[in-house]
Amino acid sequence: MYIYVYFCVAVATPSADETTYSNVNYSKTQRPGSKQPAASNRRSGVTSERVALLVLSVLLAAAVTALGVTHEACPRCEDGWEPHGGKCYFFSLFTSSWNQSRRQCRSMRGDLVVINNREEQEFLVSRLMEKMDNPEDKFWIGLTDSKKEDEWLWVDNTRLDPRLKFWRDGEPDNWTGSKSDGEDYPDGEDCVRMGVEYLQSWSDKSCESPQKSICEKPEEACP
Ligand SMILES: [Ca+2]
Numbered sequence: 565m566y567i568y569v570y571f572c573v574a575v576a577t578p579s580a581d582e583t584t585y586s587n588v589n590y591s592k593t594q595r596p597g598s599k600q601p602a603a604s605n606r607r608s609g610v611t612s613e614r615v616a617l618l619v620l621s622v623l624l625a626a627a628v629t630a631l632g633v634t635h636e637a638c639p640r641c642e643d644g645w646e647p648h649g650g651k652c653y654f655f656s657l658f659t660s661s662w663n664q665s666r667r668q669c670r671s672m673r674g675d676l677v678v679i680n681n682r683e684e685q686e687f688l689v690s691r692l693m694e695k696m697d698n699p700e701d702k703f704w705i706g707l708t709d710s711k712k713e714d715e716w717l718w719v720d721n722t723r724l725d726p727r728l729k730f731w732r733d734g735e736p737d738n739w740t741g742s743k744s745d746g747e748d749y750p751d752g753e754d755c756v757r758m759g760v761e762y763l764q765s766w767s768d769k770s771c772e773s774p775q776k777s778i779c780e781k782p783e784e785a786c787p
């Protein structure tokens with residue numbers, strides 16, 4: 565941009581040499597029967613060149629600016645999705661079963677979140693701290709043992725890495741509920757939700773239980 569400004573100033577401002585040349589030219593044309601029209605033509609020729617250069621430089625600057633704006637505005641994540649580490653995250657505040665929540669994520673070309681490292685877990689906990697209203701206000705993640713009990717699989721079919729488990733104390737417990745509490749889960753708990761109890765914030769829960777959810781998908785590629 566500095567180069568462009570300098571260029572415009574240089575084009576729009578007559579240099580000392582040009583001024584001197586014009587003055588000399590003008591004094592020569594003051595003689596009787598002078599060739600003033602010719603000098604005028606020369607000046608208008610120079611002026612036209614300047615205008616052309618000025619227009620060109622303005623167009624060039626507009627193109628450069630447009631490119632810059634396009635790059636900055638390039639949507640890495642759609643509206644409502646939060647960018648982090650090359651991924652986009654959607655925190656759905658609508659509560660539904662694990663399967664229904666997963667369908668909602670997939671309908672937005674994502675899936676329930678797969679947590680691949682400690683940093684991602686830290687990010688999600690920090691975001692949920694701002695979003696949770698109470699300790700039970702938890703979110704589904706893309707982890708389940710519904711195919712085979714105690715064999716935890718992410719929605720991308722990868723096995724849960726033993727070094728990257730963030731279970732709460734006492735979880736997973738595959739709890740079957742308590743009829744007296746009105747909670748009866750004969751199939752146990754096969755889906756995972758997370759909260760904000762430090763990093764160890766996962767617990768298994770009945771997949772039919774209505775929970776909020778976290779969707780994830782890759783960032784959009786910039787053109
Ligand atoms: Ca289970």
Ligand SMILES: [Ca+2]
Binds near residue numbers: 736737738753768
């Ligand atoms: Ca549990």
